[in-house]
Amino acid sequence: MNGYGGKILRVNLTTGQISKEPTPPHVAEKFLGGRGFGIYFLYTEVPKGANPLGPENKLIISSGPLSGTLTPGAGKMDFTTKSPLTGGYASASVGGHLTAELKYAGYDSIIVEGVSPKPVYLYINNDEVELRDASDLWGKGSITVETELKKRLGEEFQIATIGPAGENLVKYACITHDFGRQAGRGGVGTVMGAKKLKAIAVHGTKDIPIADPPALLRLGTEAYKACKASEAFEAWVRYGTAGVTVWSNEVGAFPVRNFQAGALEDYSGLSGETMRQRIVITDKGCFGCPSPCGKYSHSKKYNIYVEGPEYETTALIGGDCALVDIEDVAYANWLCDELGIDSISAGNVIAFAIECFEKGILTKEDTGGLELRWGDPEVVFALLEKIARREGIGDLLAEGVKYLSKKLGENTEAFAIHVKGMEMSGYECHNAPAMLLSYMTCDVGAHHNRSWAITYDLQVGRDLVTPDKVDRVIYLQHVRPLFDCLGACRLQWVELSIDLGLYPPILKAITGIDRSWEDLMKISERVWNLTRMYWVREIEGFGREWDYPPARFYKEPVTYGPTKGKLMNWEDIQRLLDMYYEKRGWDKNGIPTPGKLEELGLTEIVGAGA
Amino acid sequence: MAKVKVVGILSHYVGGRGEIEVEGGRSIGEILEGLGIPPALVGIVLLNGKQVEKSHRIEEGDEVKLIPLLGGGKL
Numbered sequence: 001m002n003g004y005g006g007k008i009l010r011v012n013l014t015t016g017q018i019s020k021e022p023t024p025p026h027v028a029e030k031f032l033g034g035r036g037f038g039i040y041f042l043y044t045e046v047p048k049g050a051n052p053l054g055p056e057n058k059l060i061i062s063s064g065p066l067s068g069t070l071t072p073g074a075g076k077m078d079f080t081t082k083s084p085l086t087g088g089y090a091s092a093s094v095g096g097h098l099t100a101e102l103k104y105a106g107y108d109s110i111i112v113e114g115v116s117p118k119p120v121y122l123y124i125n126n127d128e129v130e131l132r133d134a135s136d137l138w139g140k141g142s143i144t145v146e147t148e149l150k151k152r153l154g155e156e157f158q159i160a161t162i163g164p165a166g167e168n169l170v171k172y173a174c175i176t177h178d179f180g181r182q183a184g185r186g187g188v189g190t191v192m193g194a195k196k197l198k199a200i201a202v203h204g205t206k207d208i209p210i211a212d213p214p215a216l217l218r219l220g221t222e223a224y225k226a227c228k229a230s231e232a233f234e235a236w237v238r239y240g241t242a243g244v245t246v247w248s249n250e251v252g253a254f255p256v257r258n259f260q261a262g263a264l265e266d267y268s269g270l271s272g273e274t275m276r277q278r279i280v281i282t283d284k285g286c287f288g289c290p291s292p293c294g295k296y297s298h299s300k301k302y303n304i305y306v307e308g309p310e311y312e313t314t315a316l317i318g319g320d321c322a323l324v325d326i327e328d329v330a331y332a333n334w335l336c337d338e339l340g341i342d343s344i345s346a347g348n349v350i351a352f353a354i355e356c357f358e359k360g361i362l363t364k365e366d367t368g369g370l371e372l373r374w375g376d377p378e379v380v381f382a383l384l385e386k387i388a389r390r391e392g393i394g395d396l397l398a399e400g401v402k403y404l405s406k407k408l409g410e411n412t413e414a415f416a417i418h419v420k421g422m423e424m425s426g427y428e429c430h431n432a433p434a435m436l437l438s439y440m441t442c443d444v445g446a447h448h449n450r451s452w453a454i455t456y457d458l459q460v461g462r463d464l465v466t467p468d469k470v471d472r473v474i475y476l477q478h479v480r481p482l483f484d485c486l487g488a489c490r491l492q493w494v495e496l497s498i499d500l501g502l503y504p505p506i507l508k509a510i511t512g513i514d515r516s517w518e519d520l521m522k523i524s525e526r527v528w529n530l531t532r533m534y535w536v537r538e539i540e541g542f543g544r545e546w547d548y549p550p551a552r553f554y555k556e557p558v559t560y561g562p563t564k565g566k567l568m569n570w571e572d573i574q575r576l577l578d579m580y581y582e583k584r585g586w587d588k589n590g591i592p593t594p595g596k597l598e599e600l601g602l603t604e605i606v607g608a609g610a
Numbered sequence: 611m612a613k614v615k616v617v618g619i620l621s622h623y624v625g626g627r628g629e630i631e632v633e634g635g636r637s638i639g640e641i642l643e644g645l646g647i648p649p650a651l652v653g654i655v656l657l658n659g660k661q662v663e664k665s666h667r668i669e670e671g672d673e674v675k676l677i678p679l680l681g682g683g684k685l
Binding site for chain 1: 618650651653659662663682683684685
């Protein structure tokens with residue numbers, strides 16, 4: 001099958017059985033790959049009601065048809081599972097070199113099943129696949145283990161690992177790869193930890209069959225040239241995502257003190273230029289990337305090397321916990337990487353805990369004597385360690401803000417910043433309806449990567465609650481995740497503005513199948529609807545209420561920044577959902593209608609379930 | 611005078627011009643106001659190749675580049 005590795009690798013950790021099966025062409029046709037494969041296998045293979053941490057849950061790791069080919073940024077790998085954080089659908093992607101290596105070994109997906117009786121790592125060297133003892137790696141940090149496995153196996157192996165947080169079943173543990181890149185959200189690392197799978201090591205040397213190599217060479221080269229010709233190239237390579245920090249503060253989109261404010265009083269210590277001058281030592285790109293946005297940094301203050309901080313970490317560990325020194329954020333970033341914690345959820349959890357402490361809901365008795373304060377890096381460092389090891393208050397914080405607010409009561413739910421149980425990423429949206437709707441309806445919880453619509457709010461008017469904003473959110477929810485089906489990075493389009501029209505001919509040159517952009521968007525819509533049906537299936541009573549944002553956004557005005565005094569109102573939130581459901585062909589409770597499922601070719605899959 | 615390079619959609623606010631000369635001695639925010647470019651649409655300001663805040667003052671001979679943030683689409 002052109003464009004694909006050709007095989008699915010199935011690994012049962014309970015029995016130790018390893019099998020290889022052909023990649024089903026009908027699944028490739030309807031779901032493309034990456035997160036499309038992820039939701040197909042999750043929906044059809046993991047039984048309804050499975051315990052996310054039990055043997056029935058599966059971790060589905062998938063490349064896409066563009067992965068490992070001559071396409072800009074063709075290095076994205078998807079991890080799909082039932083989320084231990086939310087109880088619903090989780091899909092997290094990582095860049096680096098893993099996805100290309102997996103395809104060169106001849107596999108499109110790895111489906112990890114069961115629970116190993118002892119710590120193991122999965123060794124893949126082309127056709128040679130083994131489960132190897134990882135007892136000596138258990139308890140060690142992610143970067144430490146990646147370094148160790150490369151020493152043992154060779155630099156050519158690509159490694160994905162979990163840290164102590166994953167082992168200790170912290171609900172928002174991540175998977176780390178390429179020395180500081182993460183499949184971060186939803187507890188994909190927690191599932192690896194529950195399965196006692198410490199790491200995956202992959203090396204491959206095979207070819208990927210390409211339908212029309214000369215055409216790919218021509219079209220791929222053209223796409224690379226378009227990236228480098230972009231007017232934004234210079235800035236994005238110099239700063240990466242850290243270039244957004246100044247703008248985010250200037251427009252009041254920076255989450256500060258648990259999303260109470262939209263800007264820091266002084267953000268100069270976190271700006272992209274400050275970071276570049278003080279700590280960045282080199283640029284770092286993923287497989288096939290023409291515009292390396294990764295920044296590899298060294299903090300003299302803490303003597304650590306770390307990739308980043310990315311904007312999201314600066315926003316949630318920096319702004320949201322009120323840390324204002326990039327080196328403090330860099331060290332917290334390094335701790336998150338080594339411990340294997342999602343820095344977005346962790347920043348939210350710590351900010352929530354500080355606010356609870358400030359309000360007297362948590363006390364020194366609860367925290368083991370630690371005084372939780374805004375802007376105190378030592379508090380952040382201490383809590384990250386406690387969370388990862390589930391020590392003292394960390395055991396509670398390891399469950400995420402939704403659980404915490406239920407446990408603590410006292411109206412803390414109003415400022416537990418999450419949707420569907422997933423903590424919010426780095427865009428304050430009291431005065432950005434399209435962005436708030438993006439968070440409300442994102443298929444994993446409050447994450448920005450499916451739809452980053454805040455710039456649309458700024459372009460057309462922040463106060464407006466209009467149908468075009470809903471259209472924009474739905475459009476973005478199909479375009480951006482499509483890249484996660486294709487197994488490629490979206491940033492060449494998002495940041496460098498290369499023409500989306502470049503992709504269908506490239507995909508055709510790779511697979512030999514002629515698909516229009518509209519065909520691809522339909523596939524993405526199919527995937528979106530199946531992820532929604534997964535929530536419907538797994539969560540009893542799932543519906544409209546699960547799309548509601550935290551009350552802070554419609555009850556408490558912004559306290560500081562350009563949007564000071566602004567907030568959403570409840571009626572507008574309901575209007576947004578009404579419009580969104582109608583445009584999607586869902587009922588008023590947010591459930592896809594039978595007609596919509598039929599239109600997308602999902603009736604049989606949804607009917608059969610698992 | 612200082613040179614201001616206006617990228618992509620931002621050029622719509624200045625009659626499609628890609629490069630403009632302005633007088634120095636003012637903040638970038640003031641220059642944007644003078645040109646009628648909404649500051650919130652300017653994602654990254656490069657001054658002589660380095661990012662600055664919009665409160666930054668530019669001088670004669672400076673080169674400024676204004677890059678919009680779109681989150682996808684044409685610059």
